[in-house]
Amino acid sequence: MLDRFPYGKAPFVLLLIAILSSLTFALTHRSGRPAELVLAVFSAQHYGAYAAVLPKFEQQHHVKVNLQRIDNQSLEARLQSAIVANTDVPDLTEISEGTLGFFTRGPERDIGFADLSERVRSEGLDHRVVESRFAPWTSRGKVYALPHDVHPVMLAYRRDLVEQLGIDVGKLETWDDFVAMGQQITRDLDGDGAIDRFALELPRNGQWGLQTLLRQRGVDLFDAQGEAAFNCPIGVDTVVWYLKQTRSPQRIAYDPANGQSNGQAFVQALRDGMFLFLLAPDWRTYQLQADAPMMSGKMAIMPLPAWERGGRRTSTWGMTGLTLSKTSKNPELAWELAKFLYYTPAALGQRFLSSNIIPPLKEAWALPEFQTPNAFWSGQKLGAEYARLAPDVPPIFASPVYKSGMSKLDQAVVRSALYYQEHGELGLREKVAEELQRAADYLKVWSDRYAVLQDGVASNEPEP
Amino acid sequence: MQGVVELESPAEAAPEKLRRPAARPRRFHKGKAPYVFLLPYVLLTSVFFVYPFLRAVALAFYQTNGPRSQVFVGFENFVFLFHDSRFHSALGNTVTYTLCSIFLQLPLALGLAMLLNSGTSKLELRLKGFFRLILFSPNLVGPIFVGVMFSVLLTPRYGLLNRTLQALVGWGLEQSWVDDPKLVMPALVLVSLWLYVGFNMVYFLAALQSVDKELEQAARIDGANAWQVFWNVTLPSIRHVVIFVVILSTVGSFNLFELPLALLSSSNGFGPDDSGVTLITYLNEVAYRSGDLGLGSAVGWVVAISIMVFSFVQFRVARVAENE
Numbered sequence: 001m002l003d004r005f006p007y008g009k010a011p012f013v014l015l016l017i018a019i020l021s022s023l024t025f026a027l028t029h030r031s032g033r034p035a036e037l038v039l040a041v042f043s044a045q046h047y048g049a050y051a052a053v054l055p056k057f058e059q060q061h062h063v064k065v066n067l068q069r070i071d072n073q074s075l076e077a078r079l080q081s082a083i084v085a086n087t088d089v090p091d092l093t094e095i096s097e098g099t100l101g102f103f104t105r106g107p108e109r110d111i112g113f114a115d116l117s118e119r120v121r122s123e124g125l126d127h128r129v130v131e132s133r134f135a136p137w138t139s140r141g142k143v144y145a146l147p148h149d150v151h152p153v154m155l156a157y158r159r160d161l162v163e164q165l166g167i168d169v170g171k172l173e174t175w176d177d178f179v180a181m182g183q184q185i186t187r188d189l190d191g192d193g194a195i196d197r198f199a200l201e202l203p204r205n206g207q208w209g210l211q212t213l214l215r216q217r218g219v220d221l222f223d224a225q226g227e228a229a230f231n232c233p234i235g236v237d238t239v240v241w242y243l244k245q246t247r248s249p250q251r252i253a254y255d256p257a258n259g260q261s262n263g264q265a266f267v268q269a270l271r272d273g274m275f276l277f278l279l280a281p282d283w284r285t286y287q288l289q290a291d292a293p294m295m296s297g298k299m300a301i302m303p304l305p306a307w308e309r310g311g312r313r314t315s316t317w318g319m320t321g322l323t324l325s326k327t328s329k330n331p332e333l334a335w336e337l338a339k340f341l342y343y344t345p346a347a348l349g350q351r352f353l354s355s356n357i358i359p360p361l362k363e364a365w366a367l368p369e370f371q372t373p374n375a376f377w378s379g380q381k382l383g384a385e386y387a388r389l390a391p392d393v394p395p396i397f398a399s400p401v402y403k404s405g406m407s408k409l410d411q412a413v414v415r416s417a418l419y420y421q422e423h424g425e426l427g428l429r430e431k432v433a434e435e436l437q438r439a440a441d442y443l444k445v446w447s448d449r450y451a452v453l454q455d456g457v458a459s460n461e462p463e464p
Numbered sequence: 465m466q467g468v469v470e471l472e473s474p475a476e477a478a479p480e481k482l483r484r485p486a487a488r489p490r491r492f493h494k495g496k497a498p499y500v501f502l503l504p505y506v507l508l509t510s511v512f513f514v515y516p517f518l519r520a521v522a523l524a525f526y527q528t529n530g531p532r533s534q535v536f537v538g539f540e541n542f543v544f545l546f547h548d549s550r551f552h553s554a555l556g557n558t559v560t561y562t563l564c565s566i567f568l569q570l571p572l573a574l575g576l577a578m579l580l581n582s583g584t585s586k587l588e589l590r591l592k593g594f595f596r597l598i599l600f601s602p603n604l605v606g607p608i609f610v611g612v613m614f615s616v617l618l619t620p621r622y623g624l625l626n627r628t629l630q631a632l633v634g635w636g637l638e639q640s641w642v643d644d645p646k647l648v649m650p651a652l653v654l655v656s657l658w659l660y661v662g663f664n665m666v667y668f669l670a671a672l673q674s675v676d677k678e679l680e681q682a683a684r685i686d687g688a689n690a691w692q693v694f695w696n697v698t699l700p701s702i703r704h705v706v707i708f709v710v711i712l713s714t715v716g717s718f719n720l721f722e723l724p725l726a727l728l729s730s731s732n733g734f735g736p737d738d739s740g741v742t743l744i745t746y747l748n749e750v751a752y753r754s755g756d757l758g759l760g761s762a763v764g765w766v767v768a769i770s771i772m773v774f775s776f777v778q779f780r781v782a783r784v785a786e787n788e
Contacts, residue, residue: 077752084530084755105755106529194637204643205736258619258643259730265622274621403753407734414645414737442549449544449756453527453535 036063036330037337038090040079042072043320045286046094046148049351050341057340063333072096079103083112091328092338095145097136097319098402104139105400105450113144113323119335120146125343129360132395135224137321139398145321146342147360149282152389153212153315156280156288159300159378161273169302178277178305179245182252185276198254201269201278204246206239206413207259208317211406212279214238215394216315217307221405222397226447228440230409231433239413239432243420267292279304281317282386286356289376296376301385314389316396358386365390401446408439523761530755541762551763553738554746555770557649561742562717562774564653565660566710573661573709577668578694596669599662607659611726614655618642642728645739652724652740659723660716664709671705672698707782711775718771719744743767 005012041047047069054065068090070078076099082089083103089112095103104111120126120143126134133147162169165185172178182199189196202209214220214230217238223229245253256269261284269275270292280288280301288299303313322342328334340347348359349369356374358365370383399405412435419431524541528534545551576599580592602610617624618641629636641651675698683693699706721744725733732749734741743763751760 080530080755084532102753102755106533110529110533203730204640205731207730255640255643256621258615258640264616265619268622403732407732410731411737418645418737445548446754449527452537453529453533453756 036065037092037334038066038068039092039094039337040068040070040075040090041094042070042075042096043094044069045283045355045357046320049354052354053341053347053350056347057337061333061336065337076102079112084110086327089325089327091325091330091334093323093325094148094320095323097396098398098406100137100139100144100321100398101400101402103323104144104398105453107454108140111139111144112326114326114328114331115142115144116146116324117141117143123339128343128362130362130390130393132393133319133360135395135397136319137398145323146338148320148322148342149318149357150360150386150390150393151281151283151316151318152358152386152393153216153279153281153304153317154301154385154389155277155304156285156299156301157277158270158273158295158298160298161276162300165276169300172302172305174309174311175241175305175307179252182245183250186252195254197273198275199252199277200245200254201266201275202242202246202253202255203259204255205259205417206242206410207406208261209253209279210239210242210409210413212315212317213242215317215396216304216312218312218394220394220396221402221409222399224395224397226397226399228405228443231436231440235436236429236433239416239436240429242413243417243428243432247417247420262287262291270295279315279317282356282358282382283318285377285382289356293376297378299376300378300380301382303389312392312394314392316393319396352383356382358383358390360390362391399443399447400450401443404446405439405443408442409436412436412439520761520764523758524765526758528756528758531757534758537758541759542766544759545762545766550734550738550741551746554741554743555766557739557741558718558720558743558770560649561652561656561720562714564649565656565713565717568653569657569661570664570706570709570713572657573664574668574706576661577665577672578698580665580669581672596662596666599665601662602659603663607722608726610655610659611723611729614651615642615727615729618651642730642740643736645735645737648728648735648739652727655727656720656723660713664713667705667709668702671702675701703782703786707778710778710782714774714778715771718767718774721745721748743770 039050041050047067050067054067057063058065075093076095079089079093079095080103103113120134125146129147130150133150134143137143137145137147157169167181167185172181178199186195186198188194211220214235217234219229219232219234219238221228221230229235245251246255254269254275256274257263257265260266270278270288271294278284285301288295304315306313322338324331324334324338341351342348342359343361343364345361345364345367348361348364349367351357351359352367352369353372358370364370365383365387367383370387371381372383373379374382412432415435416428416432420428423431523534525536525538526534527537527541580596583589583592618626620626620638620640625641626636626639629639639647641647679697679701680693683697688696720742724735724740724742724745725748728735728740731740733745734749744767747760747763747767750763751757
């Protein structure tokens with residue numbers, strides 16, 4: 001038979017493998033009951049938390065939910081492609097920080113998400129949820145996603161080393177206090193010329209570190225009108241401060257992993273005591289528990305030092321929103337699932353235990369799970385600590401060029417840093433102001449392009 | 465079809481032949497089969513090449529939000545590109561990288577190929593195979609893996625390269641390669657050397673093995689030194705392969721995408737101060753992350769024209785050199 005096959009042995013074997021594997025797949029693949037709802041998420045933490053509570057929802061509503069986890073960047077690109085190509089999209093999809101503007105940049109008819117404004121009002125969610133958390137999910141006055149979290153930021157620290165050094169964290173009320181302490185403990189311990197202990201972990205080129213500190217001062221990339229907001233005196237002050245802490249000879253900050261907030265180099269530096277304090281939103285505390293279990297009992301958290309006495313002691317870093325597809329075949333069921341996952345206290349207690357993430361629903365903060373001491377964090381009640389700061393979290397506003405804004409802000413930092421290394425502090429403020437303005441102008445050009453598209457398409461559309 | 469003609473009686477066939485040229489039915493029947501065989505290719509090419517090509521021409525004159533919404537903007541996309549500072553960085557970085565590929569990577573690949581081509585003993589031949597595999601093997605893993613691997617190797621304090629430098633020369637422990645705009649391009653070139661030098665070496669090695677040894681021996685007998693033999697005999701003998709590799713390398717360099725994306729992942733593949741952004745990462749950003757396929761098409765055309773210009777110049781230079 002093998003010899004009679006006209007194209008030779010190798011194609012025959014390949015054909016045989018193809019037939020056998022197809023048969024195996026066909027016989028073993030069981031599709032089961034088709035899912036009534038599809039929920040797509042990008043976070044492993046979220047996936048695990050939802051997988052634990054979904055059976056309860058399925059039982060209550062006699063439905064099947066297909067929970068899918070997709071890489072964040074792929075999810076963003078594929079979802080938008082599916083929306084504009086009118087193909088099937090998940091009934092519910094979680095999207096990440098800075099992406100709503102990407103999905104809503106075009107004319108309104110191209111937005112694939114349902115307008116949730118009326119549902120939010122009728123359920124009273126606009127009062128039950130931390131108000132500032134709707135801002136990042138609002139575009140042109142309409143709410144397109146439900147906030148999953150608040151992500152208040154605290155300072156996590158190596159409690160064992162901080163206590164050894166006799167640092168009283170209660171006295172670190174302002175960033176000035178912190179820098180004074182940091183300059184005392186930042187040291188070359190073994191005399192090899194390289195500093196072995198820094199006070200704080202911050203990325204050299206700005207990135208999440210600068211953005212978190214700017215937000216603490218009430219300045220983000222864009223304001224409520226969608227205009228660049230960082231090119232202001234507070235923005236200049238913060239960048240100058242940042243450069244001094246990360247680049248000057250008296251610097252107190254260290255970047256262990258080229259701006260990455262996790263990974264092997266980061267964990268190793270934490271273990272080695274290369275830095276004592278780090279910016280820690282609630283989600284990062286769980287990441288630390290998972291990535292650095294050897295640090296259990298050696299870590300603790302405290303509120304961020306304020307920029308001025310009595311000022312805000314927190315910021316925000318990261319966010320997730322849940323969108324409902326405009327073309328969902330089961331919109332009411334999808335809405336029920338959204339409420340179940342996001343705003344049902346019982347589900348939120350379980351979710352906190354498997355993610356350390358504070359929900360934006362204020363009434364959930366009284367749940368017993370949020371008052372449980374956490375052994376990794378030296379017995380601190382993590383939930384209660386973060387919940388106390390949650391109402392102070394500053395608002396963030398969406399923009400179609402939000403991600404470009406992030407990279408342009410970093411570019412302004414890098415260019416200013418090069419100037420600082422060459423010229424020192426002389427003229428630094430002016431240089432920073434110039435670079436921030438340049439970045440803002442760049443973003444304006446791009447925003448105007450989107451406006452042309454929106455206006456152009458709107459003027460081409462026939463009157464209803 | 466020949467048989468059909470033969471079945472006709474001469475009496476009936478004669479007036480027919482007078483009215484129409486005799487070969488016409490034969491040509492029609494003969495011509496049909498090739499067209500049928502060509503049809504799948506023509507269809508596939510039309511759908512996947514000709515249509516996208518024409519669509520890309522048209523799209524470059526529109527501003528779009530994905531495929532659904534578009535506004536005609538004329539040459540505005542090209543005007544925008546030539547005023548966009550990030551595009552300038554992308555073009556500059558791509559040209560720099562291409563020049564480094566041609567003037568660093570290819571000579572190194574040729575040098576390695578000549579080394580591997582030089583031995584004759586049994587042991588040398590065995591070692592030759594071993595080194596050929598070692599030098600070519602980075603290609604087997606691909607640029608994404610190499611980018612991720614080098615991003616770990618180049619980590620300050622904990623990266624292998626930094627630790628090695630510190631141990632050898634007492635410098636480099638805290639050196640931040642991919643966070644320093646001045647070092648991003650050298651880092652990219654260094655990594656791509658490791659990745660591609662073996663690939664190009666294989667082409668050169670194959671070409672060198674076909675060079676006539678008697679010619680080289682004759683030159684040596686005539687008193688030519690090693691450099692003169694290389695310049696006057698070896699290089700002219702492999703010139704067609706050299707031109708091919710240079711063009712291939714130019715096209716590959718203009719299409720650089722995965723390596724910076726993986727190596728500079730903390731800055732979305734752009735690098736600090738756009739020091740690592742290439743034309744294709746820029747295209748990816750504007751077409752897919754920003755959703756403007758029109759502007760993406762315009763970038764695509766600039767890339768295509770740049771490659772054509774570079775290749776044309778290379779052909780001309782090669783032809784002039786050949787004539788001389």
